[in-house]
Structures are given as C-alpha cells and as structure tokens.
Amino acid sequence: MPELPDVETFRRYVNATALHQRIAGVQVREKRVLDGVTARRLQHAFKDRRFEATDRRGKYLFIHTDGEAVLVLHFGMTGSLEYEKEREPDEHDCVLFDFEGGYRLAYICQRLLGKVTLTESVERFTRKNQLGPDALDVSQDEFAAILESSKTPVKSCLMDQKRIAGVGNIYSDEILFQSRVSPRHRSNMLEKNQQKRLYRQMHRVLTMAIERQADPSKLPSSWLLPHREKGESCPRCRGEVARGKVGGRSAYWCPRCQGE
C-alpha cells in the first residue's frame, strides 16, 4: 500500500477522525516498530495530549500535538491506520492510541517494516533523513535538475527518497507507463520532452490516485497498474507487459509503448 497516495489518504483519515481528543493512553504491543524511541517515551509524549494537525513528506506522516513532540509514522510495505470505537486489538496492531470516549487509533503493521518515532519538527526530521522534496511539491525546474543529476535508471531515480520523496515501486511503474518512458532509460539521458511528460504524469498519477483514496480497485483500467503482471496485455497497445529487475526491484512495463 503505502506510497505517497496511500500516506496522503491516511493523513486525511486522521484529520477526519482522530484530532482534538484527549489521549487517555498509548499502548505499544509490538516494540519492533519503534525506531530510536522507547514505549515509555511515546507514552509520556502523548498521554493527556491531543493530536492537533497533520503533515506529510513523501511516505512519512507527521502528527502534531498540543505538546512538544511530533509523532512520525512510516508504513513500510504493509502498514495502515484504523480508527474505531471499542476496537478489539488485532494481532497486527502495533501501537494503539486510546482516546477518552472509547475511540482508538491503531497503527497496524503486519510485516513490521514500518517505523514509529518522534521528532521535534518536520524540518529536522527531513533534514536528518535527507529526504528530497515531496513529489507533489517539487517544481518542474527542480525536477529536471534532479533527473539530470543522476546516471541511474530513471525508475531508480524516481524511487530514490533522497532525490524525490513519495514515489515507490508501484507508482513509478505507472508514471513511466503514462509518460511512455522505459524504466531502464538513464535518468540524465532523457530528452526535455520526456522530462516534461514525467513531471506532468507524476503529478497526474499521484493526484488521481489520492482522489481515489489509493484504492487499486478504483484506478482506471486504462492504467498499467490493473494489468501489472507478466504476460498481461498492455491497455494501450495490447502488447505484452514485460517484467524485469531495475535497481533491484521488479519493474513492469510495455516495451512497445515505452521501449526496452
């Protein structure tokens, strides 16, 4: 799930549900998702506080409170959030925020590849982790400069969180498909018009996915993602979808539309 559109959907979900209520308690049921913070410190930071506002940078969700600490959530490959009254803890619930009144926000992470931590500010966190500009925030000129600064395959460049924050394996395939650029094309060898298409499509794909709450079943069938399987037929030319390794990750693309 969790690339930029998913995390943005979680952010809006938190805004719509979990703000402005006193936190009666914090339960850490799985310590392995804590990153450089103890369960005790989390409890101390959030008990009797209220979540007041949210922020997102790339795949990271930040939740501000009426206190000093900012909660940082990363979702790994299988993380999610659920807000529910009298929620019975599920086996994959890792951290629970209990609000007065009986509602509960659960941070769920099956594979434990996500991270929960604290920071004093979004600025400080993004600097420390060298996060690049958010994919929905970057300017066209900045984006072009990023592409030109790297000899790596363009797919790897799009997915490099230090260069551009928010795009992962799934959505990079869609952006490349919509732009008709091969995932293996060297980032610094793109023509100006290819750079432009990538910029435009990155924005379009991510915002359309957000509008659909990042729900794969709601994505247009004209997109690659519903056909992202080896041997499926390309929704554009009916050619065969290829699968290959790019930068250590599986890439799916249409060689006829996008090139080898």
Place this chain on the structure above:
DNA sequence: CCCCATGTTGTAGG
C-alpha cells in the same frame, strides 16, 4: 522447498 511482495538500510565492490 522455491519464488514473490507497495520499503529502507547497510555492506561490498567496481
């Protein structure tokens, strides 16, 4: 047993 999976980090080598 094998392979695969929406992510990140660390190591080794060219």
Place this chain on the structure above:
DNA sequence: TCCTACAACATGGG
C-alpha cells in the same frame, strides 16, 4: 563520490 548488486529485516501467499 557515484553506481550496482545483494542481504537483511519480518511475514505471508502461491
């Protein structure tokens, strides 16, 4: 310094 490949983390599905 930059880039690539690979393993590790942990869990589950086919």
